[in-house]
Amino acid sequence: MRDLGIYIHVPFCGKKCSYCDFYSVDYTRQTAEDYVSAVLRNIRYYSDKQRTVSTVYFGGGTPSLLAPEQLGSILGDIGNCFALDTQAEITLEANPCTLNEEKLHELRKTGINRLSIGVQSMIDSELKILGRVHSAERAEGAVLDAAKAGFDNISCDLMIALPNQGTESLRYSIERLTALPVQHISAYILKTEEGTPFDCDDIKLRLPDEDSTAGLYCEMVRSLEERGFMQYEVSNFAVKGFESRHNCRYWKCEDYLGIGPAAHSCYNGKRFAVERDITGFIRDDVQSVTVTDESPCGYEEFAMLRLRLKEGLCFNDVPEHRAEIDEKLPPLIHEGYVRTDGERVWLTSKGFLMSNSVIEYLVF
The missing domain is CATH 3.20.20.70 (Aldolase class I)
Incomplete structure (x- = not known):
């Protein structure tokens, strides 16, 4: 199940x-x-x-x-x-x-x-x-x-x-x-x-x-x-x-199904969005959707979402990217934006303030 x-x-x-x-x-x-x-x-x-x-x-x-x-x-x-x-x-x-x-x-x-x-x-x-x-x-x-x-x-x-x-x-x-x-x-x-x-x-x-x-x-x-x-x-x-x-x-890339105009889904291996149109939603037998991602939750998205959480990103979940993350950590740690215990990396409160920029630098 x-x-x-x-x-x-x-x-x-x-x-x-x-x-x-x-x-x-x-x-x-x-x-x-x-x-x-x-x-x-x-x-x-x-x-x-x-x-x-x-x-x-x-x-x-x-x-x-x-x-x-x-x-x-x-x-x-x-x-x-x-x-x-x-x-x-x-x-x-x-x-x-x-x-x-x-x-x-x-x-x-x-x-x-x-x-x-x-x-x-x-x-x-x-x-x-x-x-x-x-x-x-x-x-x-x-x-x-x-x-x-x-x-x-x-x-x-x-x-x-x-x-x-x-x-x-x-x-x-x-x-x-x-x-x-x-x-x-x-x-x-x-x-x-x-x-x-x-x-x-x-x-x-x-x-x-x-x-x-x-x-x-x-x-x-x-x-x-x-x-x-x-x-x-x-x-x-x-x-x-x-x-x-x-x-x-x-934030953990788990499945959810969205129903209703403007609802989004990550369901059965795809991301899709319902049209922002209540008239069409009421009229149609099945809601009209647009696929926005054919293969969601790849490394970048997974890491980005996990870093929004205080628990952060576990290195064991992305072992093939460990070396590139480690290479980028020193300046972020020095500036107080992130911390690591060797098993995971997470943003500080200061890092959360700059989360978009910090995550982009660390992941992309």
């Missing part, structure tokens, strides 16, 4: 955030119903009882806009069409404004056992700049309600390097967030994506410069680890044992 993760892209948003370039459309009840029907058709198309599904991830968009019954029907079909592990990690991304205690109890009944709540900041003025519709108080209430409903695996998103952000405001958000019953934090540096409302001089001129961003990142790592949230990937921190099993699939 080969292990598999399933990613469901739910492309609905009540209000698109000003910094976001993920594929999403406005939510309507009819479109959501048609979308769910299309998801079920595709699950049945890919049906394979020889694959054990150990992780399911509802991402978006705002997956929590779907009704618990709709999410339950999707999980039911996954269980019918694959061998769904009884201990599977099943994650739902959620906006705080879409959650209440009653709905959270219903979500628990569907089998969802992990929440990823889009908090971003615990300061109302920062949330307003980001275009978020919730307040810090609402975010806090959503986490507390989730814990009351029985969720004991809760992740929250945090965003850093916001316009005019300093270390004190970042530290405040971290202190307030980690005081809540959460076990995982995904922390991202804000980037101005082309074509978004944030792609303008008014925002760019207020963003921290490179040195200030580096300082904020290092402060974030230090503050989170002081509170028991250990870094295990460039942007992810967890209490021991609560690392995201599904996201680790991506």
Whole structure:
């Protein structure tokens, strides 16, 4: 039985955030119903009882806009069409404004056992700049309600390097967030994506410069680890044992099947992507995909992804490349970007700040 993760892209948003370039459309009840029907058709198309599904991830968009019954029907079909592990990690991304205690109890009944709540900041003025519709108080209430409903695996998103952000405001958000019953934090540096409302001089001129961003990142790592949230990937921190099993699939080149417009897959020896078109997804009997890599997870990709993880790259996994890696290590070690114990190499916090450049130098 080969292990598999399933990613469901739910492309609905009540209000698109000003910094976001993920594929999403406005939510309507009819479109959501048609979308769910299309998801079920595709699950049945890919049906394979020889694959054990150990992780399911509802991402978006705002997956929590779907009704618990709709999410339950999707999980039911996954269980019918694959061998769904009884201990599977099943994650739902959620906006705080879409959650209440009653709905959270219903979500628990569907089998969802992990929440990823889009908090971003615990300061109302920062949330307003980001275009978020919730307040810090609402975010806090959503986490507390989730814990009351029985969720004991809760992740929250945090965003850093916001316009005019300093270390004190970042530290405040971290202190307030980690005081809540959460076990995982995904922390991202804000980037101005082309074509978004944030792609303008008014925002760019207020963003921290490179040195200030580096300082904020290092402060974030230090503050989170002081509170028991250990870094295990460039942007992810967890209490021991609560690392995201599904996201680790991506960094370890393990199989995952993506369903929904704009979803990506690494499945049965190929990488492919679904068209960013909900109309076509709903219309077609089977989602339309484009193969993006005929033979994924070669040395460069494998090493690049492994180096995103705090555990790093094990030399025994790439013995034929050991000599060329060893030759490139001395200057990186001298500058404090990487460390090695002779069996593996991993990036330091300073290295993670420059991860793209460090990894490119080391691997390519």
